[in-house]
Amino acid sequence: MIGARLLVSLCVAALLAATQASAEAKAIAFADLVDPQATVFEDPFKDMGHELLNELKLLLELDEKLSQNSLTEDERSRLKERRKAAKDLLEINGKDVDALLAQRWDVARKRQNALIATNPVWDGAEVELSGYLIPAPQGADGNFYGYLVPQVGMCSHHTSPPPNQLVRVRLPDDPKSQSLYAPARVSGRLQVEASDATIFVLDGEARMISSWTLNAITVDRGEDVAGNGVVGASETTVSAGN
Structure with a gap:
């Protein structure tokens, strides 16, 4: 009985192997x-356009500069004014700046995953x-x-x-x-x-x-x-x- 079962198992295995080998690509x-x-996720940056993306990038760069303690009052005032102009332009175009900044790392992670998944x-x-x-x-x-x-x-x-x-x-x-x-x-x-x-x-x-x-x-x-x-x-x- 064991020998018969073994023979059947070997035949089935051979048949499956032959089927797989002959399977059409x-x-x-x-x-x-x-x-x-991996490609299905909300990406608020996708359709922003080159100009608005540059303004958002500039806003981040200005925040980095404004965090420095070595700025003069004139430099700090000038940078704040330019930051306000960038934020105003984004908001005029219906963009929630705080929400965009809060989502950027999560979106970056999902974008990266979409390239490797x-x-x-x-x-x-x-x-x-x-x-x-x-x-x-x-x-x-x-x-x-x-x-x-x-x-x-x-x-x-x-x-x-x-x-x-x-x-x-x-x-x-x-x-x-x-x-x-x-x-x-x-x-x-x-x-x-x-x-x-x-x-x-x-x-x-x-x-x-x-x-x-x-x-x-x-x-x-x-x-x-x-x-x-x-x-x-x-x-x-x-x-x-x-």
Whole structure:
């Protein structure tokens, strides 16, 4: 009886493993990687506009200066007058200055969390993600790595994406000969795995802070690569095999 149960258990485990291995990767976009719950919060600074944000920043700077004891009476009077003008402008535009100042650290924390929080739906999932692959040095574990970004030129000519939209890719082969400007479609198992490394990109160093690791099974390149607005030419395929 025990032997029969063991055999059944092994068969079920083998069937589940085969099912998972043959599961078709789900095509996703970089925006899907972000935890949607982390982006939903009240942000009173979002639509203030450049001018009013500058006035609020100036008001904070003036408060810092006014806290100094070394100011002359004329300097203190001038700074108070400018502070009043900044506060008046904000209030005329319907802004509660005290409420804004009280919320600024909480909003800053929520904004930061929105940049790193990952979507739990895709942790451990088989996915297909298209973007541009930046080659990275071989890891200490002997694996080859790269970083998948949503737009060409990111991390070199343009700002790096936030950590929850920068995907470290564990590659089946050495990517050093691959172009930064060729679009790539990577499929494999995605997992939440934070990493922080500095690599050399084109003519300078770039810090790569990622919340994700994608264990690549295939890497496709070229004009057939579609998704997230990615378009390129000359497709080749690298496969890890079965």
